[in-house]
Amino acid sequence: MRTHTKLSIxxxxxxxxxxxxxxxxxxxxxxxxxxxxxxxxxxxxxxVTPPSVDGKKMTAEEALLAQLKDPNSPLSKRIIYFDxxxxxxxxxxxxxxxxxxxxxxxxPKFKMLIQGNTDERGSREYNLALGQKRAxxxxxxxxxxxxxxxxxxxxxxxxxKPRMVGSDEASYAENRRSEMxxxxxx
Amino acid sequence: xxxLFRLMAVALLFAAQFAHAQLTVEITGAxxxxxxxxxxxxxxxxxxxxxxxxxxxxxxERSGLFKLVDPGPTPVHQDAAVDLNQWKDRxxxxxxxxxxxxxxxxxxxxxxxxxxxxxxxKPDGMIFVFAPATVRETGHRIADFxxxxxxxxxxxxxxxxxxxxxxxxxxxxxIDDADGQNPRxxxxxxxxxxxxxxxxDGTRLAYVSFEAKKPxxxxxxxxxxxxxxxxxxxxxxxxxxxxxxxxxLAIVLTKDGSSQIYTINAxxxxxxxxxxxxxxxxxxxxxxxxxYIYFTSDRGGSPQIYRVPASGGNAERITFEGSxxxxxxxxxxxxTLAYVSRNGGRFQITAMDLATxxxxxxxxxxxxxxxxxxxxGRMILYASEIGGRGVLSAVSADGRVKQKLSGQAGGDVREPxxxxxxxx
Numbered sequence: 001m002r003t004h005t006k007l008s009i010x011x012x013x014x015x016x017x018x019x020x021x022x023x024x025x026x027x028x029x030x031x032x033x034x035x036x037x038x039x040x041x042x043x044x045x046x047x048v049t050p051p052s053v054d055g056k057k058m059t060a061e062e063a064l065l066a067q068l069k070d071p072n073s074p075l076s077k078r079i080i081y082f083d084x085x086x087x088x089x090x091x092x093x094x095x096x097x098x099x100x101x102x103x104x105x106x107x108p109k110f111k112m113l114i115q116g117n118t119d120e121r122g123s124r125e126y127n128l129a130l131g132q133k134r135a136x137x138x139x140x141x142x143x144x145x146x147x148x149x150x151x152x153x154x155x156x157x158x159x160x161k162p163r164m165v166g167s168d169e170a171s172y173a174e175n176r177r178s179e180m181x182x183x184x185x186x
Numbered sequence: 187x188x189x190l191f192r193l194m195a196v197a198l199l200f201a202a203q204f205a206h207a208q209l210t211v212e213i214t215g216a217x218x219x220x221x222x223x224x225x226x227x228x229x230x231x232x233x234x235x236x237x238x239x240x241x242x243x244x245x246x247e248r249s250g251l252f253k254l255v256d257p258g259p260t261p262v263h264q265d266a267a268v269d270l271n272q273w274k275d276r277x278x279x280x281x282x283x284x285x286x287x288x289x290x291x292x293x294x295x296x297x298x299x300x301x302x303x304x305x306x307x308k309p310d311g312m313i314f315v316f317a318p319a320t321v322r323e324t325g326h327r328i329a330d331f332x333x334x335x336x337x338x339x340x341x342x343x344x345x346x347x348x349x350x351x352x353x354x355x356x357x358x359x360x361i362d363d364a365d366g367q368n369p370r371x372x373x374x375x376x377x378x379x380x381x382x383x384x385x386x387d388g389t390r391l392a393y394v395s396f397e398a399k400k401p402x403x404x405x406x407x408x409x410x411x412x413x414x415x416x417x418x419x420x421x422x423x424x425x426x427x428x429x430x431x432x433x434x435l436a437i438v439l440t441k442d443g444s445s446q447i448y449t450i451n452a453x454x455x456x457x458x459x460x461x462x463x464x465x466x467x468x469x470x471x472x473x474x475x476x477x478y479i480y481f482t483s484d485r486g487g488s489p490q491i492y493r494v495p496a497s498g499g500n501a502e503r504i505t506f507e508g509s510x511x512x513x514x515x516x517x518x519x520x521x522t523l524a525y526v527s528r529n530g531g532r533f534q535i536t537a538m539d540l541a542t543x544x545x546x547x548x549x550x551x552x553x554x555x556x557x558x559x560x561x562x563g564r565m566i567l568y569a570s571e572i573g574g575r576g577v578l579s580a581v582s583a584d585g586r587v588k589q590k591l592s593g594q595a596g597g598d599v600r601e602p603x604x605x606x607x608x609x610x
Contacts, residue, residue, distance in 0.1 A: 085488075085489075085510070121533065121553075122510065122512060122526070122528070122555070123469065123482070123526060123555060124555065124601070125380070125381060125438070125468050125482075125513070126466070126468060126469060126482055126489055126513070128422060128425075129422075129424075129438070129444075129445035129466040132422055132440045132444065132445055132466075133444060133445075133466060153420075154421070155400050155421060155422060156401075156422050157396070158380075160378040161378075167574060186399075
């Protein structure tokens with residue numbers, strides 16, 4: 001788990017430094033093993049916890065990345081859930097959206113991919129369109145708060161990538177979502 | 187060495203036979219007036235590498251329009267003198283007899299005679315010459331012949347269907363005979379494949395694949411197994427539908443934000459916007475005459491079916507009942523619209539007579555999707571769910587005949603598309 005996080009951060013760092021966009025089917029998936037010689041060795045990898053805890057010095061970039069992962073930061077929360085058949089963002093997500101908007105406006109080098117998803121009920125193609133609306137809703141909300149369009153990309157995965165597999169309301173609710181991913185996380 | 191090679195060939199044959207799960211067809215409803223038909227065992231069938239008469243009988247019975255009368259175990263030669271009254275006493279309104287002979291070139295000839303006992307006329311006859319590898323296809327052609335003679339409409343036994351099977355986390359785009367007994371995998375992928383649809387000439391499939399981590403539309407040639415990208419614009423590329431001329435496709439793109447309908451040439455050139463709104467517009471489908479594009483839109487507040495002239499213009503709303511009507515599919519004669527409606531939380535295949543705008547819910551299950559008309563318009567193939575697993579079912583356009591096509595082995599079957607009369 002720890003290794004996994006480390007590697008993800010290493011990948012994220014590389015992606016951000018490279019000014020990576022979302023193109024290319026060769027995007028590295030989240031590494032699942034650390035034995036691979038091609039995995040980033042990450043000498044600059046930082047701990048997940050803030051620098052004060054373990055005393056090491058971090059670059060500004062690394063501190064930002066750590067912030068995105070810090071479970072105590074709202075930025076670590078990336079999912080916005082929707083009501084059935086709806087692409088209206090509920091008021092309760094206002095502070096979460098604004099935290100991400102602040103981060104993105106303060107760090108214009110960072111890019112975000114917003115993936116819209118639906119539950120499995122109904123037409124696959126309609127759900128693909130509905131997922132797009134859910135992703136677009138988040139994109140628009142971020143833009144209203146000053147985020148540049150060039151930092152944001154919205155895509156839909158429709159009902160094809162459920163977080164929870166099951167035909168019950170708990171699964172459906174978990175799957176009606178938009179996920180916000182930063183460069184290197186997708 | 188040769189022996190080893192032979193053994194390997196046999197092993198491969200076996201592998202090919204058992205690699206794919208076949209779909210078995212179960213009839214759960216049938217037409218009110220089924221034609222009782224006796225199909226005697228074919229004379230000379232023992233010469234064939236595979237059973238033939240069984241294919242014919244299964245096809246006709248599955249249609250729900252025929253009832254098989256027990257012909258007894260004895261093969262009857264096609265030109266044998268028959269006492270039709272005797273067959274009538276057994277309850278048969280029709281009698282089919284056939285003989286098989288080897289012909290030069292390692293092929294076979296089947297001659298068939300069909301007696302319409304009720305009409306007492308001259309028997310109809312036909313002759314097919316076929317290769318040993320096409321026994322099943324020949325069976326479907328014989329069944330089509332009988333079907334057309336007895337019902338007056340063209341049969342669809344010798345057509346193909348496409349569907350997607352999800353096995354674990356893998357996806358297989360599969361081509362199969364309409365009876366689900368001859369599956370061949372056209373594409374394997376670790377990512378979802380949706381919305382396969384046949385070109386009017388039956389040689390190509392358009393579909394949406396997520397293999398590049400986002401939906402992109404491909405056209406896949408079934409004759410050359412080559413494929414090309416039709417649409418890979420920013421955002422999602424989905425919902426391909428062929429124009430009747432087979433040259434253009436209606437597609438859905440989100441390159442400008444929400445889902446909008448365009449047309450594009452099959453080679454990816456000539457992109458033209460058809461309908462634009464800030465709402466969801468998706469699932470385009472040409473009317474058979476090419477005049478209209480039917481589509482799903484939530485512009486009125488809930489997903490409903492609309493149509494717009496294919497050349498552009500104002501959209502006209504078609505469905506009004508209920509709050510969820512999606513996936514419009516036109517019958518081949520353009521008179522009936524099949525779609526999915528949500529009724530009290532159940533998703534069901536529904537038909538609308540476009541002249542009267544009367545609707546009828548055709549299915550009594552609750553998770554039905556992806557309706558697809560048979561090329562003769564008689565049956566509608568669709569995806570359903572039993573015990574949490576995707577299965578294919580079919581219902582007649584009048585709701586009377588119901589069939590289940592259920593896979594024998596594991597795997598979720600979904601996204602069916604019935605091919606045209608034309609085969610590659």
